[in-house]
Amino acid sequence: EVREAMLEAARGLTWNEAENAFALALMRDRERVEAMPGTVQQEKTTRVRTSGLLDxxxxxxxxxxxxxxxxxxxxxxxxxxxxxxxxxxxxxxxxxxxxxxxxxxxxxxxxxxxxxxxxxxxxxxxxxxxxxxxxxxxxxxxxxxxxxxxxxxxxxxxxxxxxxxxxxxxxxxxxxxxxxxxxxxxxxxxxxxxxxxxxxxxxxxxxxxxxxxxxxxxxxxxxxxxxxxxxxxxxxxxDLPDQAERRTVLEIHLRARRQTVAGGALEGLTAQTEGYSAAELEQVVKIACLTAFQDGGRRVTVEDLESARPTVTPLAESRGEELGALRNWARTRAQRANGTPGEPAGAVPGRRRLHG
Ligand SMILES: Nc1ncnc2c1ncn2[C@@H]1O[C@H](COP(=O)(O)OP(=O)(O)OP(=O)(O)O)[C@@H](O)[C@H]1O
Ligand SMILES: [Mg+2]
Missing domain, CATH: 3.40.50.300 (P-loop containing nucleotide triphosphate hydrolases)
Structure with a gap:
């Protein structure tokens, strides 16, 4: 059983590398045979870490x-x-x-x-x-x-x-x-x-x-x-998140900072953040949290979030054209990751129209 596990652990190593790893395991785990596969695996991990190419x-x-x-x-x-x-x-x-x-x-x-x-x-x-x-x-x-x-x-x-x-x-x-x-x-x-x-x-x-x-x-x-x-x-x-997705993203990043805001209260903010990426929404949450924390360590409020919002400028604002080209390109070559499964990438139900 240990032998099987050793072979499995050595998978992908060259003969030389495997020989070295086995020798190390034999030496180090003489008393604890069951630890040998772990040692071989560890050797591989070390090789990855020292390769300089892979994290x-x-x-x-x-x-x-x-x-x-x-x-x-x-x-x-x-x-x-x-x-x-x-x-x-x-x-x-x-x-x-x-x-x-x-x-x-x-x-x-x-x-x-x-x-x-x-x-x-x-x-x-x-x-x-x-x-x-x-x-x-x-x-x-x-x-x-x-x-x-x-x-x-x-x-x-x-x-x-x-x-x-x-x-x-x-x-x-x-x-x-x-x-x-x-x-x-x-x-x-x-x-x-x-x-x-x-x-x-x-x-x-x-x-x-x-x-x-x-x-x-x-x-x-x-x-x-x-x-x-x-x-x-x-x-x-x-694609950029739609309104429902923006709410989920905001909630995730509030939750990650042990904050909550009543569900309905986020409606205004999710409407105002058309064109914001998830990373930019996270930025809004971070800034609002900083405000609340430095204001005597109170809980974050919707007002904090709404005042933080204009301080983050969405990339999409300045790169709308590029974005349009990207969407167009994706229409025929990719599945949409957003929304319901199976939609082709082009089907963006009225997304940009929300802007007015
Ligand atoms: N869909 C999402 N839901 C929740 N948080 C998100 C989401 N997308 C991005 N974020 C937040 O923004 C951070 C940066 O996003 P990420 O690095 O995944 O972007 P990316 O698509 O890889 O961008 P790039 O093209 O610049 O590499 C994430 O670490 C996460 O905190
Ligand atoms: Mg990335």
């Missing part, structure tokens, strides 16, 4: 901390159930390649793409690895490709896990992207795309369970290959 976190957030985005959350719920019951699904007749592989989240800044990546890991009780494309490409240009490969192999070694490829557009921005020549970026892209398509298979022929959450807020540079079936299970577009 490893155990997120505290769950999908309950994500306001709105009902369609995305419903979909994730189904994927989670399928992952948890993978053995049954395979026995039923699913092919290994049918198991959840990942999701591409596109959209407006501050709508919860990175939060969702953390919340998925938190809800599924999996470690979260974050691969920052900027870091992969940042230094040692000549080695970017090898570094990417190394990072992806490490992620497989950590499976089951969630891999957050943050700002994937950074890797995909072809020629003219800063100091990088397009040859390097396209090779890194190639490495990533190939890996997305042909994940390493585990001992049992089942792909290593690495659920990829790729996020991007710019779409111009995303290559069409990224949208080919087989790379991601689904592409979602995260």
């Amino acid at each position: 490893l976190v155990t997120p505290a957030e769950t999908l309950d901390d994500v306001g709105g985005l009902a369609a995305l959350k419903a979909w994730l719920g189904r994927q989670g159930a399928l992952l948890a019951g993978a053995a049954d699904a395979l026995a039923w007749g699913f092919a290994p390649r049918d198991l959840p592989k990942g999701v591409l989240l596109l959209g407006v800044p501050g709508t919860g793409k990175s939060l969702a990546a953390r919340a998925i890991a938190g809800t599924w009780h999996l470690p979260l690895l974050r691969l920052e494309m900027a870091r992969v490409l940042g230094s040692l240009v000549g080695q970017s490709e090898a570094r990417t490969q190394g990072a992806l192999r490490l992620a497989e070694a950590m499976a089951p896990c969630v891999l957050h490829v943050d700002e994937i557009e950074k890797a995909l921005a072809g020629a003219g992207a800063g100091h990088l020549d397009s040859g390097v970026t396209s090779r890194v892209v190639g490495t990533l795309l190939t890996w997305l398509q042909e994940r390493g298979l585990g001992r049992d022929g089942v792909p290593a369970p690495v659920f990829v959450v790729a996020t991007a807020n710019r779409v111009e540079s995303l290559p069409p290959e990224l949208f080919r079936p087989g790379r991601f299970d689904q592409v979602f577009f995260l």
Whole structure:
């Protein structure tokens, strides 16, 4: 049993690495055989931490901390159930390649793409690895490709896990992207795309369970290959929250600071915050809380929130055109994360019309 667990823990390591990890476990856990797999696992964690490419976190957030985005959350719920019951699904007749592989989240800044990546890991009780494309490409240009490969192999070694490829557009921005020549970026892209398509298979022929959450807020540079079936299970577009979603987001961030405001009292504020992203709503809550706290540590009130509101200028105000283009783009290429499951990304029932 311990041997099985050791093999499982060593999955994804090279022969050399596995040999070293086993040797360490044999030495350190001589008296406590049952601790050996833990030691091997620990070795992998250390390797991830020292790789300089991946961050490893155990997120505290769950999908309950994500306001709105009902369609995305419903979909994730189904994927989670399928992952948890993978053995049954395979026995039923699913092919290994049918198991959840990942999701591409596109959209407006501050709508919860990175939060969702953390919340998925938190809800599924999996470690979260974050691969920052900027870091992969940042230094040692000549080695970017090898570094990417190394990072992806490490992620497989950590499976089951969630891999957050943050700002994937950074890797995909072809020629003219800063100091990088397009040859390097396209090779890194190639490495990533190939890996997305042909994940390493585990001992049992089942792909290593690495659920990829790729996020991007710019779409111009995303290559069409990224949208080919087989790379991601689904592409979602995260839009600005509608009125009901704004209320939920405000409530979440009040609750996170142990504050509550009677439900109906938020109506005015949710109407006034048309165009605010969730991150900007959080900012409003933070400012209001600061006011209340510094005013003798009293409870936060709706008035605090309403006076804090104009001090936060929503990004959408200055970037409306860009936003429109983004929505248009998403209409044909992505599912809407907001609202009811299954709506295409274009169906925004009267959202902007609310403005007048
Ligand atoms: N849907 C949401 N519900 C509740 N809080 C949210 C939501 N979206 C964002 N927030 C708050 O705003 C913070 C920043 O959001 P996040 O980093 O997830 O945005 P993002 O979509 O990744 O933006 P960017 O495109 O700039 O990376 C989160 O940590 C969270 O506190
Ligand atoms: Mg982000």
